[in-house]
Structures are given as structure tokens and as C-alpha cells.
Amino acid sequence: MNDKANPTPTPATEAVDENHIIAERREKLAKLREGGVAFPNDFVPTHLAADLHTHYDSLSKEELAAKKVHVKVAGRMVLKRVMGKASFATIQDRSGQIQFYISDELSGADTHGAFKHWDMGDFISAEGNLFKTNKGELSVECSNLRLLSKSLRPLPDKFHGLSDLETKYRQRYVDLIVNPDSRNTFKARSNAIASLRRHMLDADFMEVETPMLHPIPGGALARPFITHHHTLDMNLYLRIAPELYLKRLIVGGFDGVYEFGKMFRNEGMDRTHNPEFTSLEFYVAYKDYHWMMNLTEEIFEKVTMTLHGQTKITVGENLVEFAGPYPRLSISEAIFKYSGVNVDELSEDELRAECISFGMEVDAQMGKGKLIDELFGEKVEANLIQPTFIIDYPVEMSPLTKKHRSKEGLVERFELFVNGKEIANAYSELNDPIDQKERFEDQLKLAEKGDDEAMAMDHDFIRSLEYAMPPTSGIGIGIDRLTMLMTNQSSIQEVLFFPQMRPEVVKEVSSDQDFVQAGVPEIWIPALQKMGILTLEALKEANPNKVFNDLGGMRKKMKIEANLPSKEDVAGWIA
Numbered sequence: 001m002n003d004k005a006n007p008t009p010t011p012a013t014e015a016v017d018e019n020h021i022i023a024e025r026r027e028k029l030a031k032l033r034e035g036g037v038a039f040p041n042d043f044v045p046t047h048l049a050a051d052l053h054t055h056y057d058s059l060s061k062e063e064l065a066a067k068k069v070h071v072k073v074a075g076r077m078v079l080k081r082v083m084g085k086a087s088f089a090t091i092q093d094r095s096g097q098i099q100f101y102i103s104d105e106l107s108g109a110d111t112h113g114a115f116k117h118w119d120m121g122d123f124i125s126a127e128g129n130l131f132k133t134n135k136g137e138l139s140v141e142c143s144n145l146r147l148l149s150k151s152l153r154p155l156p157d158k159f160h161g162l163s164d165l166e167t168k169y170r171q172r173y174v175d176l177i178v179n180p181d182s183r184n185t186f187k188a189r190s191n192a193i194a195s196l197r198r199h200m201l202d203a204d205f206m207e208v209e210t211p212m213l214h215p216i217p218g219g220a221l222a223r224p225f226i227t228h229h230h231t232l233d234m235n236l237y238l239r240i241a242p243e244l245y246l247k248r249l250i251v252g253g254f255d256g257v258y259e260f261g262k263m264f265r266n267e268g269m270d271r272t273h274n275p276e277f278t279s280l281e282f283y284v285a286y287k288d289y290h291w292m293m294n295l296t297e298e299i300f301e302k303v304t305m306t307l308h309g310q311t312k313i314t315v316g317e318n319l320v321e322f323a324g325p326y327p328r329l330s331i332s333e334a335i336f337k338y339s340g341v342n343v344d345e346l347s348e349d350e351l352r353a354e355c356i357s358f359g360m361e362v363d364a365q366m367g368k369g370k371l372i373d374e375l376f377g378e379k380v381e382a383n384l385i386q387p388t389f390i391i392d393y394p395v396e397m398s399p400l401t402k403k404h405r406s407k408e409g410l411v412e413r414f415e416l417f418v419n420g421k422e423i424a425n426a427y428s429e430l431n432d433p434i435d436q437k438e439r440f441e442d443q444l445k446l447a448e449k450g451d452d453e454a455m456a457m458d459h460d461f462i463r464s465l466e467y468a469m470p471p472t473s474g475i476g477i478g479i480d481r482l483t484m485l486m487t488n489q490s491s492i493q494e495v496l497f498f499p500q501m502r503p504e505v506v507k508e509v510s511s512d513q514d515f516v517q518a519g520v521p522e523i524w525i526p527a528l529q530k531m532g533i534l535t536l537e538a539l540k541e542a543n544p545n546k547v548f549n550d551l552g553g554m555r556k557k558m559k560i561e562a563n564l565p566s567k568e569d570v571a572g573w574i575a
Helices: 011-036 050-056 061-067 109-115 163-168 173-178 178-200 243-251 291-307 331-339 348-357 368-379 434-447 459-466 479-487 510-515 522-530 536-541 544-557 568-575
Strands: 068-083 084-090 099-101 123-132 138-149 226-229 236-238 256-264 276-284 312-315 318-321 329-330 390-396 410-418 421-428 472-478
Touching: 050 068, 050 099, 050 138, 068 099, 084 123, 099 109, 099 123, 109 138, 109 390, 138 178, 163 173, 173 178, 178 256, 178 276, 178 291, 178 479, 226 256, 243 276, 243 459, 243 472, 276 421, 276 479, 291 390, 291 410, 291 421, 291 472, 291 479, 318 510, 329 331, 329 479, 331 368, 331 390, 348 368, 368 390, 421 479, 434 459, 510 522, 510 536, 522 544, 536 568
Parallel strands: 099 138, 329 390
Antiparallel strands: 068 084, 068 123, 084 099, 123 138, 226 236, 256 276, 276 472, 312 318, 390 410, 410 421, 421 472
């Protein structure tokens, strides 16, 4: 994970302040429980905020009053203004925000009085007629107001929001509450998936589901996650790709299949990699990689139009055009263009030497295909800003791909790169079972040399090919990276609801009673907490003289109306 997302302890003062707020809200909840049902479940809204604004914002105050539009709305309270006998509140539902007007006259003094003790973040409901304030803001005149759910934790400060990336990714639920940009990003992700699914359905592809627990890891060059099935007493692998199972379905007679699904790869984490990610893979009979490139151009153009209404969008500092056709370069042409190295004319050892000359970290276990892949990543990827197909890979880089029809030693494969990152990978699929078995055997040799990403032998998949698979083309499209492009995000964590994180560092805080039992007068506990002494352990490790001196400053700052404890008293707390 990038450094910005590493765990950082909560500042002491923030932790203490939040604990006090939580304690106060728990007391409010206790009183609600005493009064009856604290979390009612019998309110059903009839309208959404956005729909109300769409239909009634254009009406004048008088026109709206004449219509007497009665509504029932509910949502999280994000703004509250109390003004004596009248108050305003703004709630946020899944569509947007709408304002409430509460008064002693309309809602009843008891209800209005109770409202004054409700907190930001609480879920509330309102029933009443729509009206417009003197300032022209659409509002609900509350004839009935209820507290539906109590928020025990305070929302982030509205002026600062949730800016800490550690908290943002770990507590996505809070991020979604306070950051509309985050909500819009995930709406765009959903819309992109919907667009892709519509395209598949319109093309008469069948959506399928294949296993996520594999007896043999396969379908991609990657290190798998391993788990154990106790009943069968065997290791299983979280899938790194659904490819081999989808091809089995092509063998079975389905001409076009697709699957949206999770993949798991036990690899590094950075701005473009998460160990758990989502892809779309689809396979179609009687097509090749040329046809698939044309379809891919069409798909990306349609997704961009769906989300943005145009095909040219800003990605980072670049203006990217997603309308086809896209340039097509062989991987050797691309490497030569951006590095001057002709990989076709070099042996494995010569290529390794070239990589070393560029300052790259390579080792003796890397075959020529792996070295080409590493050199491409080092010298080429960052230059591929506009959508570009990199085609015709060496056979050792693509163990599941059909050999090139006219170029010896190459396969019919392409990867689509946009803004310096791979976004799709596709083949003319290998359907020769004898050739496929030989490719798997070559992978086993790489594994013996220490390549932990090499594929394993899959005898059942070979057997399926022995029943004959028609000419087939397939592709995998990374949904997370696609969303990054379409929403102009530089980090994959921004487009995942719950990205993988390191274990959370939880700052402990001793209770007030713990401090009292240690001899600390209750009035001085908040001062110690403000000083960063949150636990008895921290108190015992503190310097008595420093604590005494700091308490003197805190007494003045916090306006504590009590005599300053003596040095001896403080030393007694710490002893």
C-alpha cells in the first residue's frame, strides 16, 4: 500500500473529544430506550430529495402552496439550525438533500423540544407539505417528525471532511456520508458495469458463474492465495482468473459466455494493484484477436459515452480520446521504439545484460519472455497515453494463446494500454490440446527455476480440449482500472469500496474510573487526556515534573476551577 494509506494513530485530543461525544450520545440513547422504541421500523418514505427538487424547484412560492404537495421523506441529518420556537434541518438520502422546517406550532412543542437534542448524523423522518422559504429554498413543513436511528459517533467536521486517506479507505461508510465525490465515483463504477453488461446481452452472450475455489491455479501468470478444505483434506486456490472454466463452457457448446467476478492474486499492493480485484472476461467462438480488437474499441467508446456523453475525457494531465481506431504495435516494435533494443535479435543472456544496463533488477530465473515483460514495463508502458493495442507477444509470455498464423515464435495476443496502464488482455485462444500440454510443461520448467507465477499443469483442461474447442477469442477487462480511467482517479483504492488494508492501529483510552482509582482527581482527567496521557500505562511512564508543569498550563487554558495539585500529588499518581 502506498505510504499515504499506512496506519497512523488518532491524535490524542481527537480521540478524547470523540470519546466524550460518544458518551454523551449514549446517555441520550439510554433516555430514548426508557421512553419506548429507540429504533422504530415502521416509517416508509414516499419521495426522494432529488425527485422533489426536479419536480418543484421551478415553481414559485405561491404555485407550490396552491398544490399542497404532501410528502414523507427520511434521511441522515447533516445540518441543523435551532432558532427558538422554530428550527431548520437538512437531511441527506441516497439521492440528495432536502430541508425541513420544524416549529412549536406545526410539530408540537414536545416534538420540537426533543428535536433540539438530536444530533448530526441521526436518521430522521418528516411528513408534511412542501413549501418555499423566503429565500426560495424548497423545504418540508413538518407536521410529523420522528427520530429513526441514533448516531453515536460524530460525523467529521463539515469544513474539513474526511481528508485522511487511512480513515477514508478503512471507514468507507463515513467517506460516503460526507464526500459526494466518492458517492459519484461509485455510481459511475456501477453505470460502467451496467453499460458493459448491456453490451454483452445485446451481443447475445450468456452470463455465467464459474468457481472461485480452484483445485489448480490457472488462467494467468500470478501467485495465488492458498486455502485448505478440511472435509476433502486438500488445498484449494482462490481464482486468479476464470479463463480455463469459461473455455470449458465453449467446449460444451456455448458460443459466447461472459462473467463479472472477483480475482485474487497474492502480489504487491500499490496505486494500481489490489490483491482482490474485479474483471469482466468473455469468450466467443469463431472469432480471433483482430475481431476482438474491433469489439474492444466499440466497448470502450460506448462506456465513455454512457458516463460522459463524449469520447474524449481528461485522465490525469492528459486528454484521452476513446473513439477508435486505436494504434496497434507489436511488443517488439514498442520496445524498440521507446528503448532502442531489438529483442527479436537477442538471446536470453544478451537481453538480460541489456536490462541490467538500464539499471533493472533481473535474475537468472527469468526466462526471455519474463525479461521482455520487465523491459516493456520499464521502458514502454508509461509512454502509452492514448489507447494503444500492444500485439503479437512471444510464445513463452502467453501459455494459453494460439501461435501466430504467420510469425514464428509469436502468439496472437493483445493488451490494451491507456494512460500508461494495461486495461485489457486478449487472445486468439489456444485450442490445440497437444500444444497446450507442451506449453504447460514449459511452465513447469519455469516453476522449477523459481518462477512462482508460472502456471501449473491442468490435466482436466487438456482433456476438455481433446473433445475439441472451436476457434475462439477471449478477453479480460479490469473493472477497477476502467473505473479509474472513467472517473479520473490516480489510485485504485479510490474506486474500491473496501480496499485491502494493513491491520488497524487502535489507540487505547483508559476510563475515567481507572484514573480515579489511581488517585487522579476527576477534575484533572480531561487535562491529562488533552496532554496525550490516555492510559494508566502512559501516566506511569510520564515524567512527574513535566506532568506537573503541563498541568499548570492546562489549568489556565481549560479554565479549571481547582487548586493545582502539588508535585508530590502528581508523583503519587505516577508511582
